[in-house]
Amino acid sequence: MDSDVLIQTENLHVRFSRQKEPDIYAVRSLNLTLKEKETLALVGESGSGKTTTGQTLVRLLRPNLGTIRFNGEDVSRIRGKSLARYHSRAQLIFQDPFASLNPFHTVSYHLQRPLRRLRKLSSKEAREACSELLAQVGLTPHATFENKYPHELSGGQRQRVAIARSLAANPLFIVADEPISMLDVSLRAGILQLLESLQAKQGLTYLYITHDLASARYLSQRIAVLYGGSLAEIATAEDLVQHPAHPYTQLLLQASVQSPGKEAVPLPEKHPGAPDLSMNRPGCPFAPRCLYAWKKCEEEMPQLIPIAPHHKVACFLTSSPPEKPNNVQGP
Numbered sequence: 001m002d003s004d005v006l007i008q009t010e011n012l013h014v015r016f017s018r019q020k021e022p023d024i025y026a027v028r029s030l031n032l033t034l035k036e037k038e039t040l041a042l043v044g045e046s047g048s049g050k051t052t053t054g055q056t057l058v059r060l061l062r063p064n065l066g067t068i069r070f071n072g073e074d075v076s077r078i079r080g081k082s083l084a085r086y087h088s089r090a091q092l093i094f095q096d097p098f099a100s101l102n103p104f105h106t107v108s109y110h111l112q113r114p115l116r117r118l119r120k121l122s123s124k125e126a127r128e129a130c131s132e133l134l135a136q137v138g139l140t141p142h143a144t145f146e147n148k149y150p151h152e153l154s155g156g157q158r159q160r161v162a163i164a165r166s167l168a169a170n171p172l173f174i175v176a177d178e179p180i181s182m183l184d185v186s187l188r189a190g191i192l193q194l195l196e197s198l199q200a201k202q203g204l205t206y207l208y209i210t211h212d213l214a215s216a217r218y219l220s221q222r223i224a225v226l227y228g229g230s231l232a233e234i235a236t237a238e239d240l241v242q243h244p245a246h247p248y249t250q251l252l253l254q255a256s257v258q259s260p261g262k263e264a265v266p267l268p269e270k271h272p273g274a275p276d277l278s279m280n281r282p283g284c285p286f287a288p289r290c291l292y293a294w295k296k297c298e299e300e301m302p303q304l305i306p307i308a309p310h311h312k313v314a315c316f317l318t319s320s321p322p323e324k325p326n327n328v329q330g331p
């Protein structure tokens with residue numbers, strides 16, 4: 001493993017069992033690497049497995065198969081004290097700041113609890129550290145916020161408290177799961193800038209989960225595209241947006257440039273709709289929607305293959321195209 005790698009997953013599988021219904025294969029064969037101090041964006045439509053991936057990386061979920069290494073240590077199946085120690089290094093910021101804060105507790109309670117439990121600070125030290133955390137996330141003067149309850153704060157202020165709480169643990173790695181999607185558009189840039197400046201000051205590594213390619217491009221150095229629980233493509237942010245190779249990435253980009261408010265133009269795809277995750281079927285999960293799919297795509301799972309430096313794609317069109325595609329031009 002390279003010395004600057006912070007997190008590495010190998011062949012990660014997460015399956016949800018359901019009563020009287022088929023299991024859901026939410027994450028399949030996922031190989032991801034995050035380097036120290038980088039931001040990797042994980043994009044994909046609803047149900048593609050982004051949250052499941054993020055929660056598994058910070059070990060709120062346990063993978064069914066495969067490994068997660070953090071600084072070289074296998075954390076995939078740790079429990080008890082080892083898991084608690086890992087949780088002070090790897091934190092998650094939820095999409096909905098209101099739901100992630102307890103309405104019966106004040107801001108200072110939310111921040112001082114992890115400071116005492118995870119950093120083992122005394123009450124006096126925790127009070128001081130709480131004021132510092134509020135200043136770090138731009139909630140000043142701190143005395144104005146310390147005794148407030150979540151409902152007394154605006155959405156942006158609540159998300160700042162949630163960010164401060166994740167920092168209280170003194171983490172190296174933060175999964176930010178759609179941290180701006182529930183905020184007013186006018187507040188979004190401020191939260192992204194805050195995440196950016198905290199990273200620069202504290203050397204944090206982020207997995208930034210989003211539907212929104214524009215914010216992924218703003219915040220991250222690399223973008224990974226997830227479809228049906230598998231990686232479709234991964235590249236530097238610029239390369240992915242300028243030279244998308246996977247038909248699904250191309251579709252995402254076309255969807256992202258449609259003007260809000262105007263009638264949506266139908267996207268070029270065979271059968272719109274999310275993939276069926278209820279069976280561990282063979283083949284590329286995107287094949288049923290893909291205009292360019294042929295027999296092999298239905299039968300075999302394409303592997304991620306490098307097509308340029310720092311750019312990998314899981315698509316037979318790029319790795320082993322048919323000699324005569326089905327009367328269609330490649331993307």
Ligand SMILES: Nc1ncnc2c1ncn2[C@@H]1O[C@H](COP(=O)(O)OP(=O)(O)OP(=O)(O)O)[C@@H](O)[C@H]1O
Nearest residue numbers: 016024026044045046047048049050051052053277
């Ligand atoms: N606890 C669970 N039990 C059963 N199925 C689940 C559970 N959590 C997630 N799933 C299913 O796993 C799949 C992936 O869900 P996940 O929440 O990871 O997607 P997502 O990409 O984060 O979607 P969104 O963009 O809507 O947040 C979905 O089909 C979802 O219904």
Ligand SMILES: [Mg+2]
Nearest residue numbers: 050051052177
């Ligand atoms: Mg999600």
